[in-house]
Amino acid sequence: MFKRKKKALSVALAATLAVSLTACTTPSSTGTSSTDKATATTAATGTSAPSGKIDTSEFQTISYVMLGDKPKNGQFEKVMEKVNALLKQKVNAKLEIKWVEWADWQTKYNLLLASGEPVDLITVATDWLDTWQNAQKGAFQPLDKLLPVYAPLTWKEVPPENWAETKYKNQIMLIPEDHYTQWVNHGFLYRGDWAKEFGITAPITDWKTLETYFQGVKDKKPGVVPWDTNGTAGGNIAGYINSYTDAIELPISTGLFSLIYGKSYDEKYKAYSPFLDNTFVDFAKLMKSWGDKGFWREDVLNYKGDNRSELEAGKTSVDQHHTQTFLGERIKMDKLQPGSELQFFPFSATRNNLVSMSITHGGTSLGAKSKHPERALMVYELIRQDPEVYRLMNYGLEGVQYVIKDGKRFRPDGYDVQRDEFYSNFWGGRIDKNEIPDGNDWSGKGALYASYDKIKKPFPYGRFVFDKGPVSNELTAVTQVVGQMGPAILYGKAGDPVKAVDDFRAKLKTAGFDKLMAEVQKQLDAFKVAVESSK
Incomplete structure (x- = not known):
């Protein structure tokens, strides 16, 4: 049933693209040329195309800048082989991920964008990846004319008030990840079992209690660095x-x-x-x-060193990151450190002064020197909107990285993290409608989200560009x-x-x-x- 539904959605997406692109003329590109023209082709959808269809007859390779360390267990290549088979079929293109690894990532990322290298799609964020500063340096192409033609579903999906938060000098500079539910407020992930052992029975909500916890680790856990x-x-x-x-x-x-x-x-x-x-x-x-x-x-x-890996190995007692990381690590720690009862101290818990994240905390821009801006946006549209491509990019191969039971995702029997783990770090366009709920989600997730919803205030600087x-x-x-x-x-x-x-x-x-x-x-x-x- 699930596969039939997925196929139907994919066909519907192709049909929508066909209708959206029919009889459109190619908009003038900002700063680069492209071989995509408004002429007849059958490649975009695999069906006979009416006059006025975008020409995808020339095979093109599209690069996508992602933050993270390139996976080394071979699973990434296996998944991308499937992704690229679909992209070739649908838009006659291939996707290559260009990794900016975590070691000195800020410098490497900004240097890459300043280099003038002709990258296509770029993971961006206005609150942690210097998007506005890079926009001021001319790192991105405006998307206003391109989006309605080459990413029509996304163009219609994002409301005008959200597009307004993506503009620099009144031009759209990025596609926001605005249809994905997440909390990225930061705090400390800590071991609930050790906290209880040290006499801390209530959740940690201040730094004085955190100090008590650290001292307990120092005194009673030989060989463990309280915060590595x-x-x-x-x-x-x-x-x-x-x-x-x-x-x-x-x-x-x-x-x-x-x-x-x-x-x-x-x-x-x-x-x-x-x-x-x-x-x-x-x-x-x-x-x-x-x-x-x-x-x-x-x-x-x-x-x-890697603080999170040390936490998972029982060699440190905290990691500093955000709610989404905590939710994933809670499940991991239950397996890697049974009984650890990982907990989360959100920094806002001290004063209940939680501000929601910006809708541009994650997003995707188009490189100023991209040689294939039109095809790049067509590829992006498929990653975001096509259920089959989306699930490959986010979850990997069904049966290898996940199985579906009662509409939820689970790890297959015999799954081994080191051997089977896959990630693409696609943080620039996830969307709730294409998500498959994680069957292993921590049982306290709903209550945590509800506690946030009670006190949150909207981020006030979404349209402030310094x-x-x-x-x-x-x-x-x-x-x-x-x-x-x-x-x-x-x-x-x-x-x-x-x-x-x-x-x-x-x-x-x-x-x-x-x-x-x-x-x-x-x-x-x-x-x-x-x-x-x-x-």
């Missing part, structure tokens, strides 16, 4: 700010961690930096204390200070914390931080006027 983090992770300061202020991070990248926030939800148009008041001093003191107590490795700033032009030099200099001085403060390796913070602030001032803040405030004032005038 490394100096390239800046999540602890962002989390502390979330827990002890009502500040909302602005989509302005300053490297390892963000320096600039909106004051609060009620004062969302007031630029604020918690690094200039006691928030950062208190944090620095706490991290110095934790480092001195041995809550992480002595060589934390040079350590490059123009760094007037302060480009200052922003670069400030980012360099963050990279050079930040890690040592974050992990208590900068000596006296008060002096370290004072030195950090002095360096920021020299770099032009005051001018940068003034420009942010100026643009927030203009943003406020625009928002209020649109009501």
Whole structure:
């Protein structure tokens, strides 16, 4: 029954594409040429095509930039063989994933986009992948004219108010992952069994209790590093700010961690930096204390290990990430560390100041130098909208990576993680209607989501695009200070914390931080006027 339904949906998609593309003329492309023209062909749907159909007679290879380490067990290649057979049949194209691996990913990603390399599809995010900054550098093609023709289902599916949040200089720069339910608010994943052993019976909702937990690990779990983090992770300061202020991070990248926030939800148009008041001093003191107590490795700033793998192996007691990661790790840990009862301390639990993520937390853009923009969007449309392609990209091969029972996904008998695991890290267009529910979802997921829904506030900066032009030099200099001085403060390796913070602030001032803040405030004032005038 399921396979018949899937086939019917795929046929329906092909028919919709045929109708949508019939009699359309090819829009002018922005900055590149393409061999796709509005002439007759049968390749797009496998059916006889009327006059005016897009020409897909020339086979094309489409690249897609993904974040993550390339899988090494051979399953990825097996799945992509199936994906590419379908893409060849439907749009006469092949998909190649271009991986940006996690080691030094921020630098590699931004350098790739700045290089002018002719990549096609690009995973983007306005809140963690510098999308607006890269748009300002001309990294992407506008999509306004292309989408209605080459991705018509997606074009109609995304409402106008959501497209509005994807625009830079009034042009669409990305396709949002706006139809996928997820929570990406961060916190600490920790072992519930160990917390109980240390006398912590209630959920952890503050950093003082977390310290008690870490001390319990240090005292009672020989050979276990309480938090086996490394100096390239800046999540602890962002989390502390979330827990002890009502500040909302602005989509302005300053490297390892963000320096600039909106004051609060009620004062969302007031630029604020918690690094200039006691928030950062208190944090620095706490991290110095934790480092001195041995809550992480002595060589934390040079350590490059995988914190999550260490958690799964029972060699550390926490991992810092978001809700979606927690839900997946809860299931993994139940198998890898039976009885661990993995729990989650959302940073917002301290003050119940949860802000929903931006709908552009995940998305896909089109490279400015793409040689095949039209075909690239046709491939994207199939990945997002065609159930068969979607499930291959997200779940792998039925019978190998998953089986379906009562409409839910389960691991096949004999599934081995190292041998059989597949992932493509497609985070730029998942969609609820094509999802197959995970039969192994943690039983507490619904209650957790419901608790979030009770307190959440909408993300207020979806349409705020910071123009760094007037302060480009200052922003670069400030980012360099963050990279050079930040890690040592974050992990208590900068000596006296008060002096370290004072030195950090002095360096920021020299770099032009005051001018940068003034420009942010100026643009927030203009943003406020625009928002209020649109009501």
